[in-house]
Amino acid sequence: MLNSKKTISLAVIPILFSTAVFITCTKSSSNKTEPKAEYSALILTGKKKLSATEGSRVKIQFSIKNTGTDPWHSKDKHPCLFSYHLQKINGETIQYDNRRFTLPGKVIPGQNIDLPIILRIPIKAGDYILEFDMLREGAAWFKDYGSKTAKISLHVKEIKWPDEENKTGLEYGKYTHFSSSVEEINQLYKLIRLTLEQNEVEFKGRSGRVYGFSPGKDYPQIWLRDANTIIPASQYFYDLPYLSSWMEEHLYFQEENGALQDWINAAGQSDKNTTETDQEASAVQSAFQLYQLIGSDWLGKKVKGQRIIDRLEAALYYVLHNRFNKELGLTIGAHTADWGDVDLIDKDQEAVYVDEKTHWTADIYDQAMFFKACKELAEIFSSLNEKDKTEYWRKQADSIRQNTNELLWQEKKGFYKIHIHLDSIQHNFDENDIFALGGNTIAILSGLADDKKCRKIITTALQRQKQFGVSTISGTLLPPYPENFFPHPLLDTPYKYQNGAQWDWFGGRMVYAMFEYGDSFKAQEKLLEIIKKNIANKGFFEWDDRKGTSRGSDIYCGNAGSMSKAVIEGYFGIKLKKDSLSIEPKLGTDSGKIHIYQPVNDIFAASEYIFDSEKSIITLKYNSNFSGKGSVKILIPRSLTRDYNKLKDTIKLYIDGQQHAFQIKSKHIDVLIEFQTDFKHRTAEISFSSHLPIE
Numbered sequence: 001m002l003n004s005k006k007t008i009s010l011a012v013i014p015i016l017f018s019t020a021v022f023i024t025c026t027k028s029s030s031n032k033t034e035p036k037a038e039y040s041a042l043i044l045t046g047k048k049k050l051s052a053t054e055g056s057r058v059k060i061q062f063s064i065k066n067t068g069t070d071p072w073h074s075k076d077k078h079p080c081l082f083s084y085h086l087q088k089i090n091g092e093t094i095q096y097d098n099r100r101f102t103l104p105g106k107v108i109p110g111q112n113i114d115l116p117i118i119l120r121i122p123i124k125a126g127d128y129i130l131e132f133d134m135l136r137e138g139a140a141w142f143k144d145y146g147s148k149t150a151k152i153s154l155h156v157k158e159i160k161w162p163d164e165e166n167k168t169g170l171e172y173g174k175y176t177h178f179s180s181s182v183e184e185i186n187q188l189y190k191l192i193r194l195t196l197e198q199n200e201v202e203f204k205g206r207s208g209r210v211y212g213f214s215p216g217k218d219y220p221q222i223w224l225r226d227a228n229t230i231i232p233a234s235q236y237f238y239d240l241p242y243l244s245s246w247m248e249e250h251l252y253f254q255e256e257n258g259a260l261q262d263w264i265n266a267a268g269q270s271d272k273n274t275t276e277t278d279q280e281a282s283a284v285q286s287a288f289q290l291y292q293l294i295g296s297d298w299l300g301k302k303v304k305g306q307r308i309i310d311r312l313e314a315a316l317y318y319v320l321h322n323r324f325n326k327e328l329g330l331t332i333g334a335h336t337a338d339w340g341d342v343d344l345i346d347k348d349q350e351a352v353y354v355d356e357k358t359h360w361t362a363d364i365y366d367q368a369m370f371f372k373a374c375k376e377l378a379e380i381f382s383s384l385n386e387k388d389k390t391e392y393w394r395k396q397a398d399s400i401r402q403n404t405n406e407l408l409w410q411e412k413k414g415f416y417k418i419h420i421h422l423d424s425i426q427h428n429f430d431e432n433d434i435f436a437l438g439g440n441t442i443a444i445l446s447g448l449a450d451d452k453k454c455r456k457i458i459t460t461a462l463q464r465q466k467q468f469g470v471s472t473i474s475g476t477l478l479p480p481y482p483e484n485f486f487p488h489p490l491l492d493t494p495y496k497y498q499n500g501a502q503w504d505w506f507g508g509r510m511v512y513a514m515f516e517y518g519d520s521f522k523a524q525e526k527l528l529e530i531i532k533k534n535i536a537n538k539g540f541f542e543w544d545d546r547k548g549t550s551r552g553s554d555i556y557c558g559n560a561g562s563m564s565k566a567v568i569e570g571y572f573g574i575k576l577k578k579d580s581l582s583i584e585p586k587l588g589t590d591s592g593k594i595h596i597y598q599p600v601n602d603i604f605a606a607s608e609y610i611f612d613s614e615k616s617i618i619t620l621k622y623n624s625n626f627s628g629k630g631s632v633k634i635l636i637p638r639s640l641t642r643d644y645n646k647l648k649d650t651i652k653l654y655i656d657g658q659q660h661a662f663q664i665k666s667k668h669i670d671v672l673i674e675f676q677t678d679f680k681h682r683t684a685e686i687s688f689s690s691h692l693p694i695e
Contacts (some may be wrong), residue, residue, distance in 0.1 A: 001226070001542075002341055002352050002490070004271065005218060021070075040068035041134045050130075051155045055123040055194040055539060057554070062132070062150070065112040072426060074102040078138045079548075082115060086122065087129040089153075094128070095536060099550065100137070100467055105457030109446045120538035120554075124189050125158035128148035133200045156311035161193055168593040170606045170623040170681060176236035178572060181593035184531045188567060193234055194525075195540050195560040200242075203266035205249040207303060212246030216542055216553035221263035226558045228282040230506065231289045233564035239599040244290055244298060250283065251303045251311045258311075258318030267587040273352035274342040275334035277323045277366045280315035281373035283445035288376035292577040293600055296383050308382065313389070316373060321395070323366075325422060329403040331370045335425070337491060338418055338476055339365040339438035339506075340498035347487035363419035367404040371397050372446035401448050412458035415440050418477075437476045444513040453669055454517045461510055462522065472529040474507025475584060476500055495546040502544040504530055508562030517568030518668025520586040527566055534559075536668045573633070576605045576653050581626040581678050581679055584633040584672075585609045605679065616640065616688040632684065633665070634671045641671040654685045 042065040052058050064082065065124045066072055072080035081100040087093050101117045129289030132150045134142040143149050168177045177412050179186050199213045201222055212569065213234065215226040227246055234242055246264075253261050253270045261270040272279065287308065290298060299309040308442060311488035325332050334343045334354050342351045343358060378393035408416045411434065418436040440457045445448040449457060464470075464478035480500025491499040507530055533548040534540055540559035542552030563692050569575050572594040579599055585592075595606040605624040612619070619635060642649060653662045662675040673686055 013477050026677045035146040038068045038070035038140045038148050038220055041142050042067050043132055045150055045341050047152055049153045052121045054159045056121045056124055058119045059119055060119055062115045064115055066107045066109050072103060072107040078136050080136050082134055084130050084132040089127050089129055108643050110340050122156055122538060123187055127665040128154040146200040168595050170621055172625055175598045176595050178594040181590050184528055187535055188531050191534055192560045192564055195555050196556055198555045199557040207252040209247045210245050210249045211241040213557050214283050215558055216556040218553035221265040223263045224250060224279050225282045228286040230561040231250050231559045235598055235671055236596050247286055248303050254311055258314035274354045275336055275343050275352050277331050277333040278369045280319050281369040283315055284373035284377050288584050291380055295578055328362055329399055331366045332360050332362050333366050333372050335359040335361050337498040342491055344486050351488045360422040361419035361426050364408050364416040367400055368439055368442035368446045371400040371448045395455045400472045415460045432634045435460055435478045435488055441506050441510045441513060458514055458519055470546050472500035472502055472507055472533055473510050473526040474504050476503050504559040505562055508566045511566040512570045518670040521638055573604050581605055583607055583622055586635045588635055588637050618686040620684045623681040626679050629678050631674055632677055633674045636671045650689045652687050655682055
């Protein structure tokens with residue numbers, strides 16, 4: 001996501017790009033002690049002790065002198081960089097490789113430089129040692145050859161939000177918290193809270209007081225597409241103004257033809273990256289989430305004299321009238337990298353704007369986003385008893401689905417084409433073999449892809465991750481576009497930025513899709529891969545390289561939203577809306593507790609899941625002040641589902657000690673026990689008479 005020209009000058013661009021030139025280095029395999037004259041540095045800092053809170057960022061000033069015989073440069077084939085090792089106080093290494101810091105330029109022997117760095121503090125409280133050193137990437141750390149390091153003692157203080165004063169229990173409470181027998185999932189909670197807190201935005205706008213979230217450190221505005229993906233996290237910690245006021249401000253900036261901006265800011269500015277066609281769809285999807293949370297009354301509120309619902313419909317009409325190919329029956333956008341906003345023509349800030357040089361396409365991401373928006377707008381109109389509009393937008397959704405599946409689906413490959421071209425441009429490689437994670441993931445979650453297609457897409461995502469050596473499921477284009485296909489310096493190299501780098505913004509949503517479509521055990525595995533990467537990087541970042549080294553904007557909020565959905569609604573399986581509640585834990589052999597609270601509704605839901613492997617018993621305790629009834633679906637650990645035909649005869653379900661009816665449902669690999677219930681304080685116990693060993 002590239003900032004628009006009104007808020008960033010071209011002179012700033014090289015600074016933003018500098019994070020993308022690092023080369024991943026692994027731990028030195030040598031134990032060399034013989035000094036080498038070229039590996040020598042004097043590292044000084046005024047700080048010997050440092051105290052900071054979990055997950056914070058601290059600036060440290062260093063003075064570094066090249067006391068060796070060779071010059072240093074961070075743009076060499078084996079660049080000279082500055083970094084550190086994270087250690088316990090006894091010297092034991094916790095994390096050997098950490099963030100690399102580039103030098104300001106060429107440093108000749110005898111030269112001294114000042115180097116300020118921003119240190120990412122670990123997200124786990126405790127006492128540490130930071131050992132700072134120079135390294136030549138891919139060759140050696142300077143200390144391997146006798147150069148002295150600089151050490152700083154670090155005390156990390158625990159952050160305690162008011163929520164955490166409550167132990168994760170089953171009774172009513174105005175807090176959201178979760179804990180698991182898997183420690184990494186517990187640390188994810190802190191990452192989510194820190195990221196939301198550091199991205200809070202409040203200002204006086206044209207529509208009134210505006211509350212919301214910026215996407216990350218490098219994006220101070222409120223962006224539509226990001227805000228759409230933040231709601232799955234923010235709804236559990238913030239009240240109505242943070243969920244709705246930013247949307248009203250965006251609608252205030254709506255153009256007469258219905259077009260919506262990409263971003264708005266506190267200075268009353270706005271802009272649109274016109275290479276994209278997802279702003280309007282993102283707005284409708286955001287509004288639909290709010291409709292599910294608070295009902296339809298808000299949609300009748302007027303912005304500049306027009307109902308919100310009417311403005312949302314006008315936004316989708318803009319797409320139909322201005323970004324639609326009637327011959328194909330598909331939406332159109334510029335040739336970018338899947339969901340990206342950088343075209344293949346320009347190498348400067350103009351890359352986010354269409355012009356006479358633009359190559360147009362019909363891509364899977366925009367079809368899936370528009371299909372989802374049409375379907376959701378139809379549901380909203382249905383709730384308002386506006387039958388003609390309901391029918392109209394349902395027909396639009398059905399048409400997009402049919403045309404997309406006819407023109408973009410590749411049965412033999414098992415995924416949708418990234419796009420089809422609307423002009424004569426040709427590439428000298430098989431573009432149809434590029435698996436676009438973003439568009440294909442939204443195709444699953446929108447319902448555009450049927451169950452059979454969903455399973456094939458998920459299988460492809462797993463295969464491509466392995467084939468191309470990506471550290472998590474978050475690889476966005478596999479394979480990426482070739483070297484220099486995009487002239488823009490953010491995308492000119494494979495596995496860089498939107499050209500195949502890892503984006504948990506979409507990886508988290510793919511994990512959720514795996515939970516939803518019956519591959520929960522693999523989803524757990526992929527969830528942990530992403531969480532471990534973020535813990536190692538000490539925060540959510542906009543994107544990561546193929547090996548998982550963080551890049552782009554720090555404290556990236558869209559990732560917090562996507563990962564929240566994967567954990568709360570996928571792993572713990574609690575789906576809470578104004579008028580519905582279901583509990584569908586997918587913990588398997590893990591144990592965990594969750595308590596979620598929606599301030600906008602004053603509704604909570606809580607559950608505790610315990611698996612006793614020795615007795616082959618699953619216990620699920622749950623409670624909520626939600627007044628209706630709903631379903632509970634409990635994932636059966638894989639080893640207990642070996643003989644599916646005989647499974648029902650081995651199971652007994654008790655609720656509060658009374659035997660209860662249930663059904664066994666299967667979806668792809670998952671086998672679940674389903675029963676209907678109210679959500680008063682209940683204890684469900686599932687016993688398996690066949691005591692099989694647990695894998």
